[in-house]
Amino acid sequence: MKSPLLFALFLAFGMTTAAHAQCRVGSGPEFGDGIPYCSDLQAQDDPVEPRSPQIDVAPLQLPSLWGAIAIDPQSAAGGVGVSSGMPSRRVAEITALRQCRETGGGPTCRVEVSYGNQCAALAWGDHYYHTAYGPSVDEASEIALRGCSRRTENCKIYYSNCT
Numbered sequence: 484m485k486s487p488l489l490f491a492l493f494l495a496f497g498m499t500t501a502a503h504a505q506c507r508v509g510s511g512p513e514f515g516d517g518i519p520y521c522s523d524l525q526a527q528d529d530p531v532e533p534r535s536p537q538i539d540v541a542p543l544q545l546p547s548l549w550g551a552i553a554i555d556p557q558s559a560a561g562g563v564g565v566s567s568g569m570p571s572r573r574v575a576e577i578t579a580l581r582q583c584r585e586t587g588g589g590p591t592c593r594v595e596v597s598y599g600n601q602c603a604a605l606a607w608g609d610h611y612y613h614t615a616y617g618p619s620v621d622e623a624s625e626i627a628l629r630g631c632s633r634r635t636e637n638c639k640i641y642y643s644n645c646t
Contacts, residue, residue: 546570547570547571547599547600548567548568548569548570548599548600548646549566549568549569549570549571549572549574549575549597549598549599549646550565550566550567550568550569550575550579550597550598550599550603550644550645550646551564551565551566551569551572551575551576551578551579551580551594551596551597551598552564552565552579552594552595552596552603552605552614552642553565553576553579553580553582553583553588553592553593553594553595554583554588554592554593554595554605554612554614555583555584555587555588555589555591555592555593556591556593557589557591558587558588558589558591558592560587561586561587561588562583562584562586562587562588562589562592563582563583563586563588563605563641563642564578564579564580564581564582564583564584564585564586564588564592565579565582565605565642565644566578566579566582567644567645567646568646569646572597572599575597576594576597579594580592580593580594595614596614596615596616598616598646599646600646601616601617601618601623601645601646602616602617602618602619602620602622602623602643602644602645602646603615603616603617603623603642603643603644603645604616604617604620604623604624604626604627604628604640604642604643605627605640605641605642605643606624606627606628606630606631606632606638606639606640606641607631607638607639607641608631608632608634608635608636608637608638608639609635609636609637610634610635611631611634611635611638612631612641613627613628613629613630613631613634613638614627615627615630619645620643620644620645623643624640624643627640627643628640
């Protein structure tokens with residue numbers, strides 16, 4: 484009679500031990516702290532409803548557009564070239580230089596300012612000009628007028644644009 488009773492007790496203790504097996508090491512908070520940790524409770528930061536999969540979205544990339552202002556400082560007949568909305572700095576500068584030569588400039592046409600995804604302005608006075616660039620037409624124009632007015636009188640905005 485002792486045998487069946489001992490067998491029943493052994494079986495009962497064996498089952499409870501199996502039902503409460505130790506969790507794997509490192510399953511606690513921060514996974515890897517070396518402390519066995521088991522919980523039937525859902526973590527507080529886990530929502531009750533399943534999360535929707537997150538999609539990595541690349542930041543919006545605006546196309547890089549360029550502009551340039553070229554001037555021939557030795558030309559009395561004009562010699563100003565501009566470009567805007569060009570796909571590269573090089574194309575913007577070549578376009579402005581070509582236009583500078585076509586409007587009375589010569590071999591001394593040079594790029595005064597190149598700007599990408601910004602604004603630029605050209606102020607012209609009695610005996611001097613000044614170019615500038617900035618985040619807005621107003622700011623670029625203000626800088627150009629200030630620079631021109633330091634060296635000559637009657638400065639006005641001759642050209643302004645944004646890419």
